[in-house]
Amino acid sequence: xxxxxxxxxxxxxxxxxxxxxxxxxxxxxxxxxxxxxxxxxxxxxxxxxxxxxxxxxxxxxxxxxxxxxxxxxxxxxxxxxxxxxxxxxxxxxxxxxxxxxxxxxxxxxxxxxxxxxxxxxxxxxxxxxxxxxxxxxxxxxxxxxxxxxxxxxxxxxxxxxxxxxxxxxxxxxxxxxxxxxxxxxxxxxxxxxxxxxxxxxxxxxxxxxxxxxxxxxxxxxxxxxxxxxxxxxxxxxxxxxxxxxxxxxxxxxxxxxxxxxxxxxxxxxxxxxxxxxxxxxxxxxxxxxxxxxxxxxxxxxxxxxxxxxxx
Amino acid sequence: xxxxxxxxxxxxxxxxxxxxxxxxxxxxxxxxxxxxxxxxxxxxxxxxxxxxxxxxxxxxxxxxxxxxxxxxxxxxxxxxxxxxxxxxxxxxxxxxxxxxxxxxxxxxxxxxxxxxxxxxxxxxxxxxxxxxxxxxxxxxxxxxxxxxxxxxxxxxxxxxxxxxxxxxxxxxxxxxxxxxxxxxxxxxxxxxxxxxxxxxxxxxxxxxxxxxxxxxxxxxxxxxxxxxxxxxxxxxxxxxxxxxxxxxxxxxxxxxxxxxxxxxx
Numbered sequence: 001x002x003x004x005x006x007x008x009x010x011x012x013x014x015x016x017x018x019x020x021x022x023x024x025x026x027x028x029x030x031x032x033x034x035x036x037x038x039x040x041x042x043x044x045x046x047x048x049x050x051x052x053x054x055x056x057x058x059x060x061x062x063x064x065x066x067x068x069x070x071x072x073x074x075x076x077x078x079x080x081x082x083x084x085x086x087x088x089x090x091x092x093x094x095x096x097x098x099x100x101x102x103x104x105x106x107x108x109x110x111x112x113x114x115x116x117x118x119x120x121x122x123x124x125x126x127x128x129x130x131x132x133x134x135x136x137x138x139x140x141x142x143x144x145x146x147x148x149x150x151x152x153x154x155x156x157x158x159x160x161x162x163x164x165x166x167x168x169x170x171x172x173x174x175x176x177x178x179x180x181x182x183x184x185x186x187x188x189x190x191x192x193x194x195x196x197x198x199x200x201x202x203x204x205x206x207x208x209x210x211x212x213x214x215x216x217x218x219x220x221x222x223x224x225x226x227x228x229x230x231x232x233x234x235x236x237x238x239x240x241x242x243x244x245x246x247x248x249x250x251x252x253x254x255x256x257x258x259x260x261x262x263x264x265x266x267x268x269x270x271x272x273x274x275x276x277x278x279x280x281x282x283x284x285x286x287x288x289x290x291x292x293x294x295x296x297x298x299x300x301x302x303x304x305x306x307x308x309x310x311x
Numbered sequence: 312x313x314x315x316x317x318x319x320x321x322x323x324x325x326x327x328x329x330x331x332x333x334x335x336x337x338x339x340x341x342x343x344x345x346x347x348x349x350x351x352x353x354x355x356x357x358x359x360x361x362x363x364x365x366x367x368x369x370x371x372x373x374x375x376x377x378x379x380x381x382x383x384x385x386x387x388x389x390x391x392x393x394x395x396x397x398x399x400x401x402x403x404x405x406x407x408x409x410x411x412x413x414x415x416x417x418x419x420x421x422x423x424x425x426x427x428x429x430x431x432x433x434x435x436x437x438x439x440x441x442x443x444x445x446x447x448x449x450x451x452x453x454x455x456x457x458x459x460x461x462x463x464x465x466x467x468x469x470x471x472x473x474x475x476x477x478x479x480x481x482x483x484x485x486x487x488x489x490x491x492x493x494x495x496x497x498x499x500x501x502x503x504x505x506x507x508x509x510x511x512x513x514x515x516x517x518x519x520x521x522x523x524x525x526x527x528x529x530x531x532x533x534x535x536x537x538x539x540x541x542x543x544x545x546x547x548x549x550x551x552x553x554x555x556x557x558x559x560x561x562x563x564x565x566x567x568x569x570x571x572x573x574x575x576x
Contacts, residue, residue, distance in 0.1 A: 025506070025508055032511065037508075154471075155472055155522070155523075165473055165504070166472065277506050282506055284505065286504075
């Protein structure tokens with residue numbers, strides 16, 4: 001089981017990379033592959049891995065199959081911070097930009113958490129509900145800003161929509177580094193995450209401080225989401241879908257789920273971006289739109305398949 | 312007797328006050344109406360109308376896709392100019408309120424601006440002025456010198472991130488009038504996001520950037536290999552509003568583009 005599931009995920013990743021590198025109007029031109037498709041493929045891999053990882057972390061730590069960076073307001077916080085940075089003249093290459101985006105992501109996630117705590121004893125359902133409210137408010141704030149901003153509102157709108165048209169090598173390097181470090185740190189604490197998945201009380205009885213663990217995994221998931229948003233804007237469904245898909249192969253333990261979710265997310269987004277570039281060529285469909293189009297039906301298919309499996 | 316004189320006086324004063332009230336929901340229509348000398352008849356314009364500067368003082372009534380119907384109605388217009396393509400629901404809603412709507416067809420070629428001018432002039436009873444404006448604008452195009460040799464291949468980036476136009480937009484035709492050939496001229500679409508790889512393959516000899524800077528453009532992968540960049544023909548100085556609105560200012564921009572493309576710096 002373990003070996004074959006690793007094989008499936010590696011094969012999917014290899015196929016997505018091959019598709020992304022080989023498909024395009026210029027055919028198999030070495031120059032185009034090296035200068036154009038390779039950076040873009042690496043960017044898609046990074047964004048996908050970050051979102052897949054964040055999704056697996058949130059779902060694990062909250063014991064909730066519907067949590068992901070979008071539901072909890074993490075992406076909305078990161079996006080809002082990014083849009084305000086752009087309008088304030090802080091560009092993506094500035095270290096301040098990454099700090100601001102992380103602050104936005106963590107702030108929004110923490111706000112959801114704090115709101116949920118107000119209701120008394122923290123329930124995961126209340127957290128998700130609070131996340132929806134925070135997310136909706138921040139998204140409305142971004143839309144208001146975009147409606148009011150005369151200059152650049154069009155390109156900012158497409159940043160919000162999500163896509164990888166223009167990849168800055170510096171941003172790619174920093175985002176990849178952040179995602180890699182987050183993945184390594186999270187994987188090093190897989191036992192704690194598994195304990196959290198049993199419920200906060202069980203984690204406490206296992207000698208962990210659930211509160212501290214939760215904040216730590218939140219921070220890691222927020223950092224991974226920020227790296228993804230800084231590079232590719234708001235791209236949905238990767239964080240929600242990927243853990244569900246790979247869990248069918250790896251089982252629930254974080255030790256295998258976290259790397260599988262990162263690799264699976266990378267494969268998924270790379271394929272989506274390559275499809276967006278090639279399906280209606282020479283017109284390009286942003287990866288965020290492709291993910292939204294493919295994500296929902298795929299999720300339904302997944303539900304249908306799992307219900308048949310149980311019957 | 313005195314009362315009769317007073318009544319006549321009131322009538323005389325009141326009749327000019329009954330001058331036509333028009334609302335324009337498109338920036339290009341607003342510019343045409345001002346060129347026809349009918350700017351004073353505009354009771355309302357769209358939120359995007361920013362030329363000529365006098366529009367700043369005119370009531371804003373939303374934009375062409377989502378006009379503020381109540382606002383338009385409250386301006387008591389005799390006629391509302393909007394794009395026929397902007398959506399039937401707008402026209403229907405206004406018509407159901409008893410507002411007369413002139414829904415004008417979309418301009419797909421530069422010459423379509425002439426028909427728009429004629430339609431607006433007819434509504435405003437300024438047919439002679441309309442013909443004069445058409446003569447003036449078409450004269451500008453005719454006065455341009457012929458291009459030397461083959462047309463340059465031009466890539467138009469209307470919005471940053473590869474947003475360009477195919478043959479279904481007047482921008483493609485505008486580039487042809489300036490002596491160029493749109494690299495995406497064979498695409499039967501108006502506005503779309505082109506993949507960067509396709510732009511590299513088509514290797515334009517001139518690039519028109521309507522948004523974004525040359526520095527940002529040159530930072531894209533392999534941008535420096537483009538013939539346009541090697542020849543120093545990355546054009547960033549066109550007036551975005553004037554060039555992207557099918558109105559009177561488009562013609563000046565076409566002559567400027569002609570110079571930027573073919574005259575030695």
